Amino acid sequence: MTNIHRFVTNEADRRILRDTKGIGTDRTRDAIIETLKARGYLKAVKGELHPTEAGIELIEKLPPELRDPVTTAKWEMALGLIAEGKMPPASFDDMIRKMCCALVEGMKSVKFDLSKMGAQQEVDAKPRSEIDHTLPGHGQPCPKCREGTMTGRRLASGKRLVSCSAYPACKHTSWID
Structure with a gap:
């Protein structure tokens, strides 16, 4: 997550990811990875993280904005500007609300292959x-x-x-x- 810029081909986007030092923060990265592992989207194999079938299904069905690490980096940049007093919080709030509404509408028609998503719940889940x-x-x-x-x-x-x-x-x- 800290070196995600290496996997982005667009130079402007790569620069954004380098400038923001990747996605997530030192505090949140470990928790995010552990959550993804606990939900069955990632697995560790010989010290490397690999997506599971459920993880691949989720990523393939998500809208491009949510698959793109630059989206998160831009959000983090905007939050940094708010913290510095260089951007009004209402601007960020308005942008996020509009984007979320559009994403929810777009996701209404998405059909997931539930067998890949782990639809069979574990007995103790x-x-x-x-x-x-x-x-x-x-x-x-x-x-x-x-x-x-x-x-x-x-x-x-x-x-x-x-x-x-x-x-x-x-x-x-x-x-x-």
């Missing part, structure tokens, strides 16, 4: 909670910190709750029923 927009309080400002937004969740157990999006800074949760 923990099911994930699902976001439920219909729960009372979903989308409302957090009553505790007033910075986060409450997100409705329906757990695999059937229990329902709304919790603050500012987690872990704010751990406010309200159970429903």
